[in-house]
Amino acid sequence: MANALVAGVSPDGRHYYPAFPYTSYTGMTAVDINDLFAYLETLPAVAGRAPPHHPSVLFAIRRSVGFWKQLFFKRALTQPGPSAASVGIERGRYIVETLSHCAECHSTRNILGAIISSARFAGGFDPQGTGFVPNITPEGIGDWSENDIVKMLETGETPNHGRVGSSMADVVKNASMLSDEDRKAIADYIKSLPARPTPEP
Structure with missing residues (x-):
């Protein structure tokens, strides 16, 4: 499983499509990878098979994913230490950039x-x-x-009395189970991001 998360490679050596966000997970610590694997091992087996992929023409030949990786994927060196060792903005950076892979949705792609x-x-x-x-x-x-950010992550409520929707509702469901310290760390990191204009849709 570690190869899938940090390198985007299947057990039989094939490249995973980048729809699986290994481009973010590559920064996971060894401790968190082991903990994730231990949790997955507690889940009951599910019958059935995943449906076949229907990739774009660009990725119709899986080997082309390897070329894509050479251009856009930088594998991180897996850190052996516990992920909770850092605090504040650095802890927030790890959650936002790696575990929660927030940039995968909140960014524009080429x-x-x-x-x-x-x-x-x-x-x-x-x-x-x-x-x-x-x-x-x-x-x-x-x-x-x-x-405001902490409250949104815990309840889904925004400062203008609205609520998040779409896939962010699922994010809030998970974020609500984080510790107060982790939600605050996320907020600290998000507030530290450089201001960037919203691209034209």
């Missing part, structure tokens, strides 16, 4: 499907095809306070 670095976290088309995922840099969230 024609080959790679995140455009200058538009990272500045918003992008919803991968599920249901609209535009918002900009979460200071340019997008405006005067949201850290407490």
